[in-house]
Amino acid sequence: MRILRTGICFALLACAGGAWARTAAAPPATPDARAAAASAAPTLSSVAERIYSEARPRLLQIRTLLVSAGRQSSLGSGFVVSADGLVITNYHVVSQVALEPKTYRLEYAAPDGSSGALKLLAIDVANDLAVVKLDKAGLTYFGFDERALAGKLPKGEHLYSMGNPLDLGFTIVEGTYSGLVERSYNERIHFSGAINAGMSGGPTVTGDGRIVGINVSKLLSGELVSFLVPVRFAAALLARAQNSAPLSAADARAEIGRQLLAWQSGLYTAVHERGFRPLDFGPYSAPESAAAWFSCWARTNADNVPKPRAIVNTTNCRTDTQLFLADDLTTGPILISHSYVKSVDLNAFQFANILSSQYQPPWSAYWNRKHQTRQRCHEDNVVVAAPGERPMLHAVWCARAYREFDGLYDVFVLAVTQDHDNEALVSKLAMQAVSYDNATAIARQFIEAVRWTK
8 A cells, every 4th residue: 555745856956855755746737638627627616716715815825935946845825824924834845945945945826917925934743734924914714613523524524635636727626524543653644536746735625615624645556545634733833833943954953853852752652552462373373453543464375386385374463653854764664573484394403494484673674874874683582580471582683873863773683482493483663763761662562462371
């Protein structure tokens, strides 16, 4: 399952994200593409026509420009929320400026053809929001829907999303409110409508034109499965941004680091408090998080042809806790996996060789030298405190630090049972953007939960 963040990243950038999220890569639309899109556009309802007509002066395209070239590097959308020019958009739309203000700058383009500079006032990394300001006053602006602020919007209500998709021009899309996404730690609204690249940061409104959410992403493997940031987070960020000075480069980077540390503290405190529940694999009991926002899947090689020489039954659990930091850095998920491996006709040496292939961290195939240090690993046998309850384990601990954000690490923990030479349990825990103290606390809890079932 992959999620597309609905900003646009052009060829000037190496656009990349995590396994779940991708920042859209798209070239500027050709005249033929613009004509085709216009001719294919459905006829809007009278309600949508009215909403768009009233909203048009409050909509903006937000451009990140490469200072040295004066050309756009990425595009998104935004909307005016105060008479003195405060504008809400997504953090990922302005992230290049937040992290590298000497290289990039912000500019807006309005539907009436006007344009100008923008200043970055506030960011909310966890909820992918930002507040920017244009130098105008006396503007018309959007209001927030009171029901949405209180979490009382009825499922099935018609909503209308606006933005500038693929640099084709401002548009409006009809859809429905489908409630909050279940099994998600970060709160998101499921919007049953077609949000596309370039609409990130645009508003989604009710029939009376009041904001209920901010466009943020879409599911690539589905149809009309889009996501919004709930408006209450935008209202809170706007309150913090009012009367604030623009963020300096040092302040923006420090604020991103502070927010990351606070976010991971809440996440891992919740994981620790909910604890682990047992899951049986042959003679072993393995820990699975009791938190509701882990999504788990299972697979086996038992039906492979030709018949495998070792049967491997695996479960993989993952959180939808992905945070966009930069075009080439997305982080945040927690991954838990268990593989019960049982020999069919392997000798002890061959079986050990099968197990050794399980020892690599999930990120071993890539290393972002710009943002992360090289990983360091340590392995040892775990001293078993309760030998009647727990098998001997061989454990591996790997960690790498974030260069720009002090106190944050990616940590990988592997535990392999050592009590038989023809069957074993291989348990893995991978944590991204976690403090060292939280990583060690969860890892200890995880390893101590590996037990015998008998």
